[in-house]
């Protein structure tokens with residue numbers, strides 16, 4: 001991703017009310033975020049319980065969405081649907097986003113399991129635990145990163161979709 005300011009991110013929210021956007025709190029370490037190594041940027045609101053946000057470049061546009069963390073925890077360790085980190089190094093939790101437009105006003109949401117600390121980009125850059133000599137590791141990593149980008153993209157497409 002490119003480097004973004006907090007204001008650019010606030011301006012990119014979709015399907016959020018003005019008062020919801022007003023209440024967004026950025027992490028204290030925001031200035032140290034290396035967007036260059038991120039396929040999306042996600043963080044938890046430090047003032048609102050269970051509230052989180054995700055920002056992604058989508059069709060050449062910056063899109064920010066509000067996520068709500070489900071109250072119930074999955075009964076067993078689950079895999080993140082975005083990075084599919086098989087080592088389960090980070091807890092995956094259910095986050096839901098309200099759909100934009102009329103669907104959202106009707107209360108429609110879309111849920112997905114995501115790493116609770118939004119470190120998918122880091123996991124996608126990890127190499128497989130076992131590989132043969134001569135394996136093209138850069139290609140594997142590039143493929144994992146591309147897959148992550150694709151999965152996040154299809155989630156955002158679904159949230160923004162105006163179809164039923």
Ligand SMILES: [Zn+2]
Nearest residue numbers: 080083115120
């Ligand atoms: Zn993940």
